[in-house]
Each structure stands twice: as structure tokens, then as C-alpha cells.
Amino acid sequence: MADVFEEVEDQLRAQQLKSAGLKALPWIAVLLVVALIGALAYWGYDHFQNQAGAQASEKYAAAIEAAQRGDVPAAKVALTEVSQKGPPAYRALALMQLGGEAEGNGKNADAVKLFDQAATVAKDPILTDLARLKSAFALMDTAPYSELESRLKPLTAEKRPYRTPAREALAFAKLMNGDTAGARGDFVVLSLSQDATEDARQRAQAAMSLIDSGAAKSLPAAVKAAAALPPMPQGLPQVPQGPAQ
Numbered sequence: 001m002a003d004v005f006e007e008v009e010d011q012l013r014a015q016q017l018k019s020a021g022l023k024a025l026p027w028i029a030v031l032l033v034v035a036l037i038g039a040l041a042y043w044g045y046d047h048f049q050n051q052a053g054a055q056a057s058e059k060y061a062a063a064i065e066a067a068q069r070g071d072v073p074a075a076k077v078a079l080t081e082v083s084q085k086g087p088p089a090y091r092a093l094a095l096m097q098l099g100g101e102a103e104g105n106g107k108n109a110d111a112v113k114l115f116d117q118a119a120t121v122a123k124d125p126i127l128t129d130l131a132r133l134k135s136a137f138a139l140m141d142t143a144p145y146s147e148l149e150s151r152l153k154p155l156t157a158e159k160r161p162y163r164t165p166a167r168e169a170l171a172f173a174k175l176m177n178g179d180t181a182g183a184r185g186d187f188v189v190l191s192l193s194q195d196a197t198e199d200a201r202q203r204a205q206a207a208m209s210l211i212d213s214g215a216a217k218s219l220p221a222a223v224k225a226a227a228a229l230p231p232m233p234q235g236l237p238q239v240p241q242g243p244a245q
Contacts, residue, residue, distance in 0.1 A: 056086030060094060067097075076101065092122035096131055103138050111138045126161045133162045136169060145177035164196045168203065175207065175216055184211045 063078035076098065083094035099114030115135035122128045136151040152173065155166035171186035190196050190204035210216045 053087050053090070056082050056090035059086070060090050063094070063097070067101075072101070088121055088123040089127060092118040092124075092127045092131060095121065096134060099131075099134060099138070108138045108142065111135075129155055129160055129162050129166075133166055133169070136166075140169065140173065140176075145173055145179075148173040164190070164193065164200060168196075168200055171204070171207070175211070178217075180211050180216050183216075184208055187211075 059078050059082050063075045063082065066072075066078065067075035079094040079097050083091050083098060085091075086094065095114050095118035099111040099118065102108075102114060103111035112135050115131050115138060119128050119131035119135065122131060132151060133155060136148060136155075139148060139151070149170065152166050152170040154160075156163050156170060160166070167186060168190055171183050171190065174180075174186065175183035184207075187204040187207045191201050191208065193201070196204070207216075
């Protein structure tokens with residue numbers, strides 16, 4: 001008799017499991033459909049991103065080639081298109097190229113806007129910091145020290161990709177602001193830094209010599225006088241903006 005009851009219980013359990021499975025089947029099907037839609041959506045997005053990246057890469061390369069040929073109008077048209085429609089990295093690169101062109105023509109205010117826009121658009125921290133550094137360089141001759149410090153100081157933190165050139169730019173900003181003691185301290189650190197390039201160390205040593213000779217005291221006035229001059233005619237070599245890396 002006990003065997004009969006056990007067999008009946010087994011049948012009841014089997015029936016309950018079957019009923020539960022039938023009830024769950026629609027939900028399982030829905031979950032599978034959702035998972036499939038998600039996978040297809042990801043594939044489609046990834047495919048779209050790859051296509052957009054390839055198109056932006058071609059247009060960006062064509063713009064650079066046009067600029068190298070001297071066809072600046074065509075280069076600007078292509079770069080403007082990439083800066084508006086491309087993936088974040090190419091948009092940032094195109095904006096920085098446009099900013100460099102504006103800076104080279106003495107339009108520093110326009111250059112700063114373009115560099116700042118590139119920093120906002122870029123998702124990559126290296127491109128973001130590069131755009132911010134370029135923006136600070138474009139302001140070196142005209143902006144007050146407080147603005148330069150607010151832009152450059154965050155870039156000098158540990159592990160930031162352009163820490164050394166940002167520190168050098170900040171040291172020159174102090175020098176132009178008349179803070180020769182603070183600038184000299186920064187240049188001493190730069191001259192001994194293993195992270196700095198040989199050129200950067202040599203510039204730091206030259207700046208220290210300039211400060212020690214007393215000639216640096218006339219630098220702020222000289223910079224202001226140079227900034228007041230009209231832009232150089234297009235086609236002539238342009239003075240580099242900001243300290244080189």
C-alpha cells in the first residue's frame with residue numbers, strides 16, 4: 001500500500017512540475033526574444049559605430065591631405081563635417097585641427113572655443129587633456145594668471161597624460177605674471193624631472209638662467225607688447241603658441 005501512495009505522490013509532483021513548466025514557458029520565450037533583440041541591437045550599434053568610424057577616418061585623412069596640398073578651404077569643409085557628425089574621437093581631432101588653424105591666423109578667441117569644445121566632446125582622457133592644454137596655450141599671452149592656473153593646474157596631477165608640458169606652461173605663466181620665485185621653483189623641478197623631455201629640461205635651465213640674470217623682470221611687459229601687435233600676414237611663418245612639449 002505504501003508503494004501505491006509513493007507512486008501517486010510521484011505522479012502528482014510530475015504533474016505539478018509539468019504545469020509549472022507550461023506556465024513558465026511563455027515567460028522563457030519572452031526572455032529569449034528580449035535577449036535576441038538585445039544581441040541584435042548591440043551588433044547593429046557596433047556595426048554602425050564601425051561604419052561611422054571608418055567614414056570619419058576617411059574624411060579626416062582627406063582633410064589633412066587637402067591641408068598639406070594647401071587647399072585650406074576644402075580641408076576646413078571636411079573637418080567641419082567630421083567635427084559635427086563623426087564619432088567622439090574624430091570630432092575632437094577635427095575640432096582641434098580647426099582650432100589650430102584659427103590660432104595660426106591670430107584668431108585666438110575662436111581657437112579657444114574650438115579647443116574647449118573638443119575637450120567636451122572627447123571621451124578619451126588623452127584627447128580631453130590635449131584639447132585643454134591647447135586651449136591654455138592659446139590663452140598664454142592674453143589671459144590673466146588666475147584663468148591659466150585654473151586651466152593648467154588640474155592637468156599637472158599625477159598620471160595625467162600631459163602633466164609635464166602643463167607644468168612647464170604653468171611655470172611660464174607664473175614668470176609672465178611676475179612671480180619669478182614661484183616660476184624658478186617649478187623650473188628647478190622640471191630641470192630634474194625624468195618625465196620631462198631633454199628639450200623641456202633645457203628650456204627649464206634656460207628660464208632659470210634668465211631669472212637669475214634679472215632679465216626675466218622685463219618679460220611680462222615684452223609679452224604684453226607682443227600680444228598688442230596685429231596678427232602676422234597669412235602665408236608667413238607663425239610664431240609657435242605656447243611652450244612645445
